[in-house]
Amino acid sequence: MITGGGRARPHAREVTRYLSSLSARQLGRRQEAAERAISEMGVTFTVYSEGQNIDRAWPFDIIPRTVSASEWQRVEHGLQQRLTALNAFVDDVYNDQRIVKDGKVPAELLETSENYLPECVGIRPPHGAWAHICGSDLVRDADGTIYVLEDNLRVPSGVSYMLENRIVTKQVFPELFSRNRILPVDDYPSQLFDTLASLSPRPLDYPVVVVLTPGIYNSAYFEHSYLAQSMGVALVEGGDLTVGDDDCVYMRTIAGLERVDVIYRRVNDTFLDPECFRPDSLLGVPGLMRAWRAGNVGIANAPGAGVADDKLVYAFVPDIIRYYLDEEPVLPNVPTLACVRDDERDRVLADLDNLVVKPVNESGGYGMLIGPMATRKAVAQFRRLIKTNPRNYVAQPVLSLSTAPTLIGGTLSPRHLDLRPFTLHGERQFVTAGGLTRVALVEGSLVVNSSQGGGSKDTWIVQSGDES
């Protein structure tokens, strides 16, 4: 938002001028109003720890984060390109494996991936799309470059908070919306519905779409319920669905069994179907994989799509884009060392103090080592972990993440942030205008996850006067 020299970037000028005209007391009052709105709207997220599940109010900073529309156009293009390539990759992996035969990706990369599901081999889902909803984590480095840090292709969450943040900001700063051209975000639920509807196996005007949630104790239950409500579809649990002898999926309603066409599942792969995966899972639906393989139900994201968001596969994404699309990646990757390769592992072990080490299958910022900030004990522990199970770790340089002004204790202070836009891919593609900005509320911290004390901001894609 602010250039290195302390001057506001052009698209942020109006916002910056306005915010600096407000006194600390005025800002404080706006923050209070926002917090009140959040608690009244019941925007919560659930925290697992502390012995029980607790609904906490969603942590929100009223100062919006701005990005210029012209820059966003490029990001949007980059995200579409990336998801197109990733879907082509997944489709290939479960079918011909051309990319392996052509030597671009080592076979063991797939065979050793926890997210590779042999049950998916030979499936051809509609539109060649496996990951229909992708949440990409973007970060901006000190020099202004936007990198893709992660592709979340399994059950990415956060979009409901993006929508709620906008509603709150409109209440807190209505005057800024009339003075700036800020791209709207509120068409996401209808875009999501259209994407899901395009996966229906039956040619109907109104296919029966449901959101499958693990239940009220899941940390993202608020979002599951929010999306179901805003799409006007049923929010179901595993027990509400059953697979008939005809290999079709039905939901149990008061009028009897009703056929379901598309399931937007927010349950992890291995819990989806106790017949196929974890037999102890009560969250899934016995026979669901059978119904999906028979082409009788659409599942978003498709089982097995996670094979492409393994953090080890991440290291290959630029090559994947070049291979399937014959294009250069629009958005760069963060340089990544894969510990499974001997030479790269040696470099990682030699430089642990300066690197970020990530387990390949975790999300939510859990199980990471941030070298420069870690204790000696933690570094030694990761050294052991990497040596025991090198396949499980990748390492990246510490990026000097960009900051944005954030209201802390009544005054504006810089805090590190990232951005999670959401990309949809069904019959057509769609990228949210902006996304969920997450901010580390602790000074100097790089951890933005809400489960670990991070906050969020509204994200504004702003058109400047000379753009249209």
Add this chain to the structure above:
Amino acid sequence: MMLSRVAERIYWSARYLERAENTARLTRVYGNLLLDLPDAAGVSWPRLVEITGDDAAFAASGRQATDRGVLHFLLADPGNPGSVLSSLASARENFRTSRDLIPREAWRTVNELYLYAGEHLRRAVFQRRREEVLGTVMQRCQQVRGLLADSMNHGEAYQFLRIGRGLERTDMTTRIIDVAAASLMTGRKDLDPYRNSLWIAVLKSLSAYQMYRQQVRRRIVDRDVISFLMFDTRFPRAIGYCLGELDHSLRSLPRYEPPLRGVLRLQRIVADLDIAAIDLAGLRAFIDTMQLDLASIHRQISLTWFLPDAPT
């Protein structure tokens, strides 16, 4: 179409809310009765759990059969699933998990009510605080019902609320008549002067006293009160009214026949009841039959809508 699981939660949320209110009503009226009747009448708090059939559960709770022991069991015992506190906790949990369908204000009021109950019901064990605490609980239950009636679509979800409430209310009105009948069955002539107080207390426990007086312009007699509570179709806590409401709500749902048959059967049994010819023991036996019928209607509701497995 509404999910079976959701319908079941909505149904139970209404039942538990009504049960909490009714148990509060029963406790309040019984307390007043204790003040009015002489000790010789044999009414006592331990006697109440015998009449309501909760004596086994009470014995299992390990509490002493003292006044306070019984009151705590009925009002604030989290280990007694039928206590006011447990009923409110169950109502809250069912409302919480049906938030998609329940107006936000109603959920918030239920939540506040539950928090209030957790803090104050313990004190309602004491006579001095009972009126205030139980009065507040009842008032808030009514507030929730008002919010639901006024700010919710009167569609399928609302019909499940009405059905849950109607069944629970019918059940409680029969129990209250049963308590009165049992209290009078000592057969002692010296208690006759108190019969009136007892029936007035029964009417008041159902907020029915004023409406009864408007309808029945005579001295209060047992049979008139029982007839009013059994047959009246205009007073919302009378069994005749509740069954009519159930009839109406059931018909607005798909595949309503099996539970409706149960309601029609019960309506017929009640209509055939000859109050003039029945004694107190007969009345209590009749109420037992009614309660079996109510249980069977619940079973039909559950089989029809909550566990539908047969493809349509």
